[in-house]
Amino acid sequence: MVESPPGIEGQGFFATSLDSLVGLARANSLWPLPFATSCCGIEFMSTMASHYDIGRFGAERLSFSARQADVLMVMGTIAKKMAPVVKQVYLQMAEPRWVLSVGACACSGGIFDTYSVLQGIDRIIPVDVYVPGCPPRPEQILDGFMQIQELAKKESTRRRNMPEYKALLASYGIE
Numbered sequence: 001m002v003e004s005p006p007g008i009e010g011q012g013f014f015a016t017s018l019d020s021l022v023g024l025a026r027a028n029s030l031w032p033l034p035f036a037t038s039c040c041g042i043e044f045m046s047t048m049a050s051h052y053d054i055g056r057f058g059a060e061r062l063s064f065s066a067r068q069a070d071v072l073m074v075m076g077t078i079a080k081k082m083a084p085v086v087k088q089v090y091l092q093m094a095e096p097r098w099v100l101s102v103g104a105c106a107c108s109g110g111i112f113d114t115y116s117v118l119q120g121i122d123r124i125i126p127v128d129v130y131v132p133g134c135p136p137r138p139e140q141i142l143d144g145f146m147q148i149q150e151l152a153k154k155e156s157t158r159r160r161n162m163p164e165y166k167a168l169l170a171s172y173g174i175e
């Protein structure tokens, strides 16, 4: 069961805003696209499996097509030569879209402070939530996912038209 959004309740009726209703539906039916390149991806497999069961959050339907995905989950070391691929996947996602950066490597390059490793995916795409750890435990990944759910609940249905959001994308050279 999910909590109902704020609204006015009476006998036989409940009234709320459209934004809240859409947010509730979005937050509980997010389709993740797992972009897993190394060890953090193994933690994600555990997060998917029965013990942690990401299906409890309505997110068991993974999407390997960027066009059908809501949340890009980047898990693992991203080499600089992979960076254009991550960006391409992000660009192919439809709005509204969110990005979860899982683990030290995706967040900051982790222990790989070298010429070949991207020092954080936020150098190429905007990130909504960072999950620390090397590797983060499945509980942490779930916690990060729940933070994305909170964002989805509160996001305006017209986010793509918001000047702040447009400015954020523009700072990454994305129109």
Ligand code: SF4
Pocket (backbone or CB within 6 Å): 038, 039, 040, 041, 075, 076, 077, 103, 104, 105, 106, 110, 133, 134, 135, 136
């Ligand atoms: S953060 Fe640690 S566990 Fe995750 S991909 Fe990097 S080295 Fe592997």
